[in-house]
Amino acid sequence: MIFYVQPFVAARDLMKVTKLRYLLFLLGLSLSLVAQSQGTRFLDHLRIGFGAGANSADIRVLESYNIYEDLTEASYENSYSPMLQDIGNQYFAQMEWFNDYLILSLKPGTYTYRFSKINEVMFSSENVRQEVPYLLRYISIPLEARYNFDFQRFRPYAGIGITYSHLLGSHDASNQTFIRPMFSAGAVAGTYIDLRYVILDMHIGYHSGLHNITSKTNRFETGNGSTFAQDDLLLNNLQLSLSVLFSLQKQKHYSNVECFY
């Protein structure tokens, strides 16, 4: 279902892009202030790299809106695919500033979430199950603060993070039923593995959406494949990622020979 109101949508998108730029500017400003305060040592505490991983959306319904009404007073409920059924992915660059215990990590990239909406239409001799797949692709900027323990080659950590995301457009009509910006927060845990020239970062994180992602004014504008109303949703997700980081400081040299007394 599509209403064409292009000028309004364009203005709205422009405003959101401006917000995104503003956020990026603030992040850059923060990092440059940290750099100034640390003087030339800043680069010694910086590492950069890239990563990828898989994620699973965990959809929570805030309020259900079903397009079907039953004339015999039965009720129709929507449900969503359980976690780990539909797997999404993420690709990101990773920049980290660290000291002995604290790590600030920035992982801008594309984060794609997949999930399915299931609803049933009831008839006296059949119940028809309708499953509609969703694919939401966001440009995201997660910022994480991690506390790590130095066990030399292995450095496990735990931390918290907050993410700003911006939903990209698609040809899927259902894409219009979601608002563009999304904020989420969550916890991460993982470990660094120091391989002398590169550092691997294996981490897992659970992020919880901080607000409803459904556009209240475009709730009923779905229509590509199925006709239904969009519920009010929280998009939570579980992420598993592997990153490769390159340190800009001189590497520590851990011995390959262990001593026993």
Place this chain on the structure above:
Amino acid sequence: MPEDGFTKIYNHPEEVLSFFPESVVELPGGGYIYLSAVKDEQAETEYPSTYLVRTSASGEVEWTMNYDWLAPSARLIQRGNNIGFVAMNRQFEAHVILVDPANGNVSSQQNLEMAMTLYAYSDSRGDLVVLGYDFVSRSSWISRYNESFTLQRSTMLPVNTDLEYLIQRHLNKTGQDFHFFIGEYSNESGTGYYVNCFYNYTLRSVFLDISSLNATGDIYSFQIEEGISSLIQNSGSLFGLTSYYEGNNYLLSEAELQVTASQNIRDLPAKALYELTYKARVIANRASFGNTAYTLFSSQTNTNSLVLYQYLTEADSLVHTHYHRFDHRVTVSDVIQTDDLGIAILGEIYILGKYQRPFLVKMPPDPFLPEN
């Protein structure tokens, strides 16, 4: 609910039932009542019964009521605190039935003393105008009743050919769906009704004098295979209309019509609407957005979309075309402007491509405003 729009499809679990939505009204306190003809494949009578549904302002069902009255005619009428419809009893005698919108209980019923009702219309004076068909005289039958449903005037328009079988098939939903409708006009030539009905071998829009109900003029086409699907007065002798012939649908957003003459539809230049369904049902409405008058022609496309052509009435220019897409075949039944200046559209959808069920779409006013 912060939204001012919704889409609802009203399902009934019985597969043997087919719903044919006819008319919707918005209630003064909010919410809607819509009328459907319901055909049961296993019923003894071949004519559909009457089904009313009341919904909340956001489209949720509040009550439903099935009545034994047969072949209900569009449109619903409002009388005081009651909602009424015209339908037939099992002897095919037309009645007007008033129901309490609070619970659907019948408040009163009255025999209209006519048969085979095809359309009912409540005019600007509060009179009820009903179109029927008389099998004996083979005539279209138009009657006007006052507010208490007392017969004021009646007229017969001879068809001159036997259309009993076609009329029966139209009423029991097994044959062609003819676009019967009634509206009213007022200009320097007089005040009257236009009635789309069978007359003199063809399906015509006949102009009737409001007092005498005498035919003053008409627009005709080829027999019953072609015709006018909607008609609305813009101003004076200027009318907007849609038609279908030679397999296509046509739109004249503004045409000068003489209500005192007989005109051939083919003499009027028209814009082809190839996207509309075969012999498409079209609803023409007057609507006001931002204190500006618009004419809406609402119909359905071959790609399962509702389509609303929004014309600026005064300038006769198309300002917006609104599409509302569904995943299955749809047909528009009725369109009204709501109190919040949005648009409510009642229609029929084939759920899963199989079962005919009503839907109600409420569009907010924003997409219709001039700046959009």
